[in-house]
Amino acid sequence: MAKPSTLVYLSSSMHRDGSTDLTRLTDGTATYSDTKLWVTALTLALATRWEGTSAHAVDPGWVPTRMGGPAATDDLTAGHRTQTWLATGTGVTPHTGGYWYHQHTEDPHPAARDPRFQERLLRALRDLTGVALD
Numbered sequence: 097m098a099k100p101s102t103l104v105y106l107s108s109s110m111h112r113d114g115s116t117d118l119t120r121l122t123d124g125t126a127t128y129s130d131t132k133l134w135v136t137a138l139t140l141a142l143a144t145r146w147e148g149t150s151a152h153a154v155d156p157g158w159v160p161t162r163m164g165g166p167a168a169t170d171d172l173t174a175g176h177r178t179q180t181w182l183a184t185g186t187g188v189t190p191h192t193g194g195y196w197y198h199q200h201t202e203d204p205h206p207a208a209r210d211p212r213f214q215e216r217l218l219r220a221l222r223d224l225t226g227v228a229l230d
Contacts, residue, residue, distance in 0.1 A: 099146050099148070099149050100149060101148065101149060101150065102149070102150045102151075102182070102183055102185060103139065103142060103149060103150070103151040103152070104151075104152055104153075104154060104179050104182045104183050105135050105136070105138070105139040105151070105152070105153045105154070106135070106153075106154055106156065106179075107132050107135055107136045107139070107153040107154060107155050107195065107204075108128070108129075108132040108155055108156075109155050109157075109158075109197070110128060110129045110132055111129060111132035111133040111135075111136045111155075111204065111205055111208070112129075112133075112204075112205045113127075113129040114127070114129040114130040114131070114132055114133025114134070114205060114207075115127070115129075115130045115133070116133070116207045116213055116216075117130075118134075118216060118217060118220045121134075121220055121221075121224060122224065133205055133207065133208060134217055135153065136153045136195060136204050136205065136208040137207060137208040137209075137210075137213060137214050137217050138214075138217060138218075138221070139151050139152065139153040139193075139195075139208075140153070140193055140195070140204070140208050140209055140214065141214035141215075141217065141218060141229075142229065143192040143193035144193065144211075144214075145229070145230075149192070150182075150185060150188070150191055150192040151192050151193065152182045152188075152192065152193070152194045152195075152196055153194070153195045153196065153204070153208075154175075154178050154179050154182065154195075154196045154197075155195070155196065155197040155202070156170070156172075156174075156175025156176065156178065156179070157170030157171065157174065157175050157197065157198065158170045159171070159172040159175050160172055171198075174198045174199075175198075177198075177199070178196050178197070178198055178199050181199060182194075182196065195208070
């Protein structure tokens, strides 16, 4: 498969409570927060490894969807606007490797930017799926 020019992954502010224990990938103990940390780290790994591909992670906020529920306090429209804006690439700075909330970058969990954790994650995903992300 050819590498795409743009990747926009859905994350969550809950990624900050995620674990770097990658045994959780296969032992059935992964939490929502873990998976969102891992997808954020995967995004930022691809942003630095895949030249010519713009990769970003988005926190849409706690929005009133079936998952978020009716008590959610965030703006559903603002969440998808950020995703659309990133997908079109119009005026996005940084061009790649951002963690976004309502069209503003935020600092993700430190492990998400840690090259050693990214490498461990990519290795674990390769071992699990048989697919290496060069």
